Amino acid sequence: MNDAATSPTLQISRGADYSRILAVGGYRPRRSVTNAEICTMIDSSDEWIQTRSGIKERRWAEPDETIQMMAVAAGRHALSKIDLAPGQIDAVIISTVTHFHATPAIATRIAAELGAKGAAAFDISAACAGFCYGVAMADSMIRTGTARHVLVIGVERLSDITDKHDRGTAFLFADGAGAAVVGPSETPGIGPVVWGSDGDQADLITQTAAFDEAARQVGPTHQDFPTLRMDGNPVFRWASYTMAKVAAEAMDRAGVTPDQIDVFAPHQANLRIVDAMFRALKLPERVVIARDIEYQGNTSAASIPLAIDALLASGEAHSGQIALIIGFGAGLVYAGQVIVLP
Numbered sequence: 001m002n003d004a005a006t007s008p009t010l011q012i013s014r015g016a017d018y019s020r021i022l023a024v025g026g027y028r029p030r031r032s033v034t035n036a037e038i039c040t041m042i043d044s045s046d047e048w049i050q051t052r053s054g055i056k057e058r059r060w061a062e063p064d065e066t067i068q069m070m071a072v073a074a075g076r077h078a079l080s081k082i083d084l085a086p087g088q089i090d091a092v093i094i095s096t097v098t099h100f101h102a103t104p105a106i107a108t109r110i111a112a113e114l115g116a117k118g119a120a121a122f123d124i125s126a127a128c129a130g131f132c133y134g135v136a137m138a139d140s141m142i143r144t145g146t147a148r149h150v151l152v153i154g155v156e157r158l159s160d161i162t163d164k165h166d167r168g169t170a171f172l173f174a175d176g177a178g179a180a181v182v183g184p185s186e187t188p189g190i191g192p193v194v195w196g197s198d199g200d201q202a203d204l205i206t207q208t209a210a211f212d213e214a215a216r217q218v219g220p221t222h223q224d225f226p227t228l229r230m231d232g233n234p235v236f237r238w239a240s241y242t243m244a245k246v247a248a249e250a251m252d253r254a255g256v257t258p259d260q261i262d263v264f265a266p267h268q269a270n271l272r273i274v275d276a277m278f279r280a281l282k283l284p285e286r287v288v289i290a291r292d293i294e295y296q297g298n299t300s301a302a303s304i305p306l307a308i309d310a311l312l313a314s315g316e317a318h319s320g321q322i323a324l325i326i327g328f329g330a331g332l333v334y335a336g337q338v339i340v341l342p
């Protein structure tokens with residue numbers, strides 16, 4: 001046993017002083033599903049769905065639009081916007097709850113197809129907060145020197161686990177992929193993350209059954225493929241008000257005030273939640289609010305990067321502006337930070 005005098009001092013790595021999102025990209029499935037089509041599956045109306053959620057249409061993936069295909073497309077879209085070769089990506093973080101293989105991580109296959117061979121690659125399961133979790137990890141990796149460029153992708157095929165006949169959820173969930181390239185910066189571009197969980201409320205958003213339980217059910221007791229179940233009212237209250245406090249803390253930790261925010265891009269769960277958070281935060285009326293859910297639906301981990309990509313593409317938001325982002329969902333988990341737009 002070594003004593004303190006002879007024990008070696010471990011070397012540590014140090015990276016860039018700061019990091020920022022360098023580019024975002026997205027992939028939206030080809031098929032648009034209208035509220036009229038949803039109403040052939042549930043007893044509802046276009047007016048009720050829009051009043052309840054703000055959704056007019058949502059995207060559902062076709063069979064060939066797999067998790068891997070959509071993630072690769074989103075990653076390539078992001079990389080195409082900057083002078084960075086796939087081989088310069090040091091780590092690939094994939095946030096998804098709809099990759100149904102326990103192993104291997106889909107991130108390894110995505111990294112290989114993108115050409116980021118040799119990159120560290122792993123999946124995370126943090127539901128609708130997954131993109132913000134990934135950005136926080138990428139920021140830390142870059143500043144500690146374990147990576148120089150990190151590709152963060154949120155990707156989901158929630159239509160695979162949506163009960164198309166559940167009046168409370170059938171109209172909400174959708175598919176897609178959103179990506180961000182995070183790299184070193186000379187100035188701060190990603191504020192401190194405020195994140196956490198409340199497992200005591202995990203049953204508010206969950207699957208109807210575990211996959212192994214469903215697989216064991218055969219014959220007359222056969223159980224359908226597990227689907228998402230959500231207790232809407234308490235989730236709405238939690239997201240609208242508790243998450244507004246988390247978002248306010250993220251601004252405080254980043255050293256910015258509400259009047260310094262240019263863009264509000266929260267998880268696209270429900271427009272009523274987005275509007276309630278906006279009011280609770282007392283953000284200025286001039287702030288651009290992401291409303292991507294109207295034609296995209298709720299894509300969980302993909303929703304924030306897809307929303308940012310849409311705002312930048314439309315010209316509603318611009319490079320260098322200050323944005324407040326926050327994700328929240330099943331777990332219950334949450335994460336938020338202030339970022340500089342790419």
